[in-house]
Amino acid sequence: MAKSEINLLSKASGNQATVVILEKILSKLTWGFLTVLCVLGVIIGSLYLYASTQQKRQDVRKAQLVASIKELASKEGILVSLKQRSAIAAKALSAARPYGELFPLLTRIGPPEYFTNLSIDEVGRSTVTLTLPSVDEAVTVISNVLVQFDEKKIRSPQLSSFSLKETGIVQLSLSFLANL
Amino acid sequence: MDVKHILRTYQAVAISIAILLFCVIALLYGVIPSFKNVGELIVSMQVLEKDNASLTNKIEILDRYDETDLKEKLGVVLSAVPGDKGLPALFGTVEEVAGQAGVTLADMNVSGGLVSTASATKQSPLEKQLGTRALPFTVTVVGGLSNMQEFITKVALVRRLMRIRAFSITFPKNDKPLTISLSLDAFYEPYITSLGGVTAVISPLSDEELSTIDTLTSFPLMASSTEAVPLSPITGTTKANPFVR
Numbered sequence: 289m290a291k292s293e294i295n296l297l298s299k300a301s302g303n304q305a306t307v308v309i310l311e312k313i314l315s316k317l318t319w320g321f322l323t324v325l326c327v328l329g330v331i332i333g334s335l336y337l338y339a340s341t342q343q344k345r346q347d348v349r350k351a352q353l354v355a356s357i358k359e360l361a362s363k364e365g366i367l368v369s370l371k372q373r374s375a376i377a378a379k380a381l382s383a384a385r386p387y388g389e390l391f392p393l394l395t396r397i398g399p400p401e402y403f404t405n406l407s408i409d410e411v412g413r414s415t416v417t418l419t420l421p422s423v424d425e426a427v428t429v430i431s432n433v434l435v436q437f438d439e440k441k442i443r444s445p446q447l448s449s450f451s452l453k454e455t456g457i458v459q460l461s462l463s464f465l466a467n468l
Numbered sequence: 469m470d471v472k473h474i475l476r477t478y479q480a481v482a483i484s485i486a487i488l489l490f491c492v493i494a495l496l497y498g499v500i501p502s503f504k505n506v507g508e509l510i511v512s513m514q515v516l517e518k519d520n521a522s523l524t525n526k527i528e529i530l531d532r533y534d535e536t537d538l539k540e541k542l543g544v545v546l547s548a549v550p551g552d553k554g555l556p557a558l559f560g561t562v563e564e565v566a567g568q569a570g571v572t573l574a575d576m577n578v579s580g581g582l583v584s585t586a587s588a589t590k591q592s593p594l595e596k597q598l599g600t601r602a603l604p605f606t607v608t609v610v611g612g613l614s615n616m617q618e619f620i621t622k623v624a625l626v627r628r629l630m631r632i633r634a635f636s637i638t639f640p641k642n643d644k645p646l647t648i649s650l651s652l653d654a655f656y657e658p659y660i661t662s663l664g665g666v667t668a669v670i671s672p673l674s675d676e677e678l679s680t681i682d683t684l685t686s687f688p689l690m691a692s693s694t695e696a697v698p699l700s701p702i703t704g705t706t707k708a709n710p711f712v713r
Binding site (some may be wrong): 304307310311314315317318321322324325328329332335336339340342343346347349350353354356357358360361362363364365366367368369370371372373374375376377378379380381383384385386387388389390391400403404405406407408409410 | 477478480481484485487488491492494495499502503505506509510512513516517519520523524526527529530531533535538539541542545546548549594597598599600613617618620621622624629630631632633634635636637638639651655657659660663666670671673676677680681683684
């Protein structure tokens with residue numbers, strides 16, 4: 289015998305079916321959002337905990353390091369002064385020219401008794417004045433200067449003046465930059 | 469009757485929408501600002517880590533040196549480039565070099581703002597080039613040629629650093645002693661009075677700096693300055709305001 293169905297409620301209308309679908313979609317969205325929110329919350333919470341713990345640790349370490357450096361302040365001051373002053377000293381040493389080495393160079397240009405004057409200006413240019421007994425001696429001196437130039441002992445040599453007296457005495461004025 | 473029916477029909481939808489709204493609000497006002505805060509916290513943590521690494525490095529550098537040894541080295545360098553003009557030491561050095569070279573010191577003149585503050589003294593091109601202060605002075609010495617040569621050689625190789633700027637020699641025809649007038653510069657540099665902050669970066673002594681110190685140590689000390697050496701510069705402190713009661 290077939291069962292007879294009795295339904296007192298009217299069948300779901302089309303409007304109610306849409307609501308049911310909407311409910312399902314919204315339910316899925318809600319769960320999705322809640323899950324994302326929870327995951328993000330956990331991630332942010334963990335990161336915050338990690339970062340704040342690390343920061344506290346680093347803060348404590350910094351305080352310890354600063355205290356240690358303050359204890360070493362005297363040594364730091366000495367080291368900084370030493371570095372600053374040794375840099376200055378290095379520059380001062382490089383600025384000083386060994387003019388003592390100029391005298392052996394002069395003896396290679398001519399005999400000491402021929403020299404009447406030697407002067408060095410602020411840029412390091414040497415000017416020598418020589419009084420020579422003959423033109424031949426003058427030629428020898430000039431060729432000696434050229435030899436020193438070829439040997440790169442001096443640079444930019446110049447014959448500033450050359451005068452021949454009635455007595456045959458020659459006065460020479462030479463200038464050059466010595467490679468000291 | 470109708471309201472009850474609507475409420476019953478849309479109850480689940482309303483709850484879902486409320487939860488979604490809550491989620492959006494939580495995202496906007498909770499998650500995003502928290503994310504920014506955490507980002508800032510991580511950045512500041514990284515800065516702290518860098519600072520600490522720099523501080524650790526600084527301590528390692530300072531621990532490498534013995535303070536007594538550093539003081540000795542600084543003493544050597546300070547005797548070469550003192551903190552002030554140090555005229556007594558300068559006179560003493562030139563006099564001692566002249567004595568050792570066998571020449572007579574006839575005259576010595578110091579020029580250029582003997583008593584002046586550092587700011588009142590205009591820097592010369594040489595000072596600008598070298599980044600230090602130079603005291604110009606002239607010396608007149610009398611002696612034989614070889615002695616002059618020795619004096620000119622030695623004067624640049626003593627612990628009080630100086631350089632010959634210019635000089636002129638007139639060679640006499642007879643055996644009379646020579647007279648030379650030399651223009652020199654003696655170097656000095658005022659002391660540093662303050663250091664950078666605790667986090668200021670320092671570097672160890674380079675090979676070049678050590679070589680310079682060794683060179684200076686090898687130079688003879690002719691006359692020492694009696695001035696006190698400030699070995700503990702002021703660190704991170706400022707001058708007190710005299711107008712504040």
